[in-house]
Amino acid sequence: MRIRRTTRFHVHNLVSLCLLIAGSTALASAQAKPSSAPISPDRLPDSYLIYAMLMPGQLFDDMGSGQSQAWAISGTTVNEDDMDPKLAPDATLQPPEDNPGAFKEAVNDYHQRKKERLVLTHSLKLSRPYVLLSPGDTVQFKASRSVDATSELQSQYGDYVGVTFFSEVYFNIAQTSALVYILDWCGTLCSQAEWVYLEKQDGVWVRRSGKAPAQT
Numbered sequence: 001m002r003i004r005r006t007t008r009f010h011v012h013n014l015v016s017l018c019l020l021i022a023g024s025t026a027l028a029s030a031q032a033k034p035s036s037a038p039i040s041p042d043r044l045p046d047s048y049l050i051y052a053m054l055m056p057g058q059l060f061d062d063m064g065s066g067q068s069q070a071w072a073i074s075g076t077t078v079n080e081d082d083m084d085p086k087l088a089p090d091a092t093l094q095p096p097e098d099n100p101g102a103f104k105e106a107v108n109d110y111h112q113r114k115k116e117r118l119v120l121t122h123s124l125k126l127s128r129p130y131v132l133l134s135p136g137d138t139v140q141f142k143a144s145r146s147v148d149a150t151s152e153l154q155s156q157y158g159d160y161v162g163v164t165f166f167s168e169v170y171f172n173i174a175q176t177s178a179l180v181y182i183l184d185w186c187g188t189l190c191s192q193a194e195w196v197y198l199e200k201q202d203g204v205w206v207r208r209s210g211k212a213p214a215q216t
Contacts, residue, residue: 039118039168047169048123050180050198050205055126057184059192060161072141072160073120075132077168078181080114088114089170089179089195093209096197103197103209105172106179118168133163145187162186176200 055071080086089110095103120132133141141163144153167181176199183193197209 039116043169043171043175044123046171046175046178046200046205047118048125050169050178051120051166052124052126053198053205053207054166054180054182054196055124055130055164057164057182057192058194059184059186059190060164063161063186069161070128070159071126071130072157072163073124073130073132074138074163074165075120075134077116077118077120078165078183079117079167082165083181083193087195089181089197092195093179093197096199096208099177099199102172102174102177102199103179106170106177106197109172110170110179113168113170116168120166131160138163142185162190178205 051073055073060071088107090103090107093103122132124130140153141157141160143149144157163185165183165185170179171177178198178200179195180198181193181195183191185191196207198205199208200206
């Protein structure tokens with residue numbers, strides 16, 4: 001199995017640079033216990049559909065990982081405290097001109113739930129095998145990519161191109177619009193993070209926005 005690694009990533013603007021810094025902080029914070037506040041069951045099916053739709057993240061897609069290569073996903077979602085800096089979605093995304101209200105409702109949901117963490121289950125329907133890493137696993141995964149990693153750790157995690165972190169999915173009131181944070185991490189200088197806005201159209205989730213506002 002051939003794995004292609006990279007230590008280069010592209011930063012298109014200052015906001016993207018800030019988001020990329022989140023990699024190591026999210027990995028460290030993933031050890032924290034998830035919030036005890038239960039998530040409403042009616043949010044879970046759409047949440048898992050969105051997670052599956054966004055796999056793999058743009059970084060891993062650009063790296064062209066092999067079709068038979070399993071994916072590694074953090075089994076605990078990240079919250080606001082795991083992001084450094086703590087950028088709200090409306091700080092990096094523009095609402096669509098034809099539906100700004102739904103976007104704002106999803107942002108409000110983020111502000112109400114931004115301290116929560118969700119423990120994921122194997123409910124993702126993906127095109128290839130995947131593993132959900134425990135908080136301890138994510139620490140070991142990070143250690144396996146360090147320069148002084150043991151051969152045992154390298155062997156244990158060497159078949160994975162990297163690990164993907166998601167936030168909880170934040171919805172508008174009608175649950176037809178959604179915001180989610182995704183971070184791909186494959187090394188100290190190999191990571192990419194972004195907020196994504198989606199809308200449900202004819203029963204299917206469609207990505208509407210991934211662009212940062214113009215900088216002044």
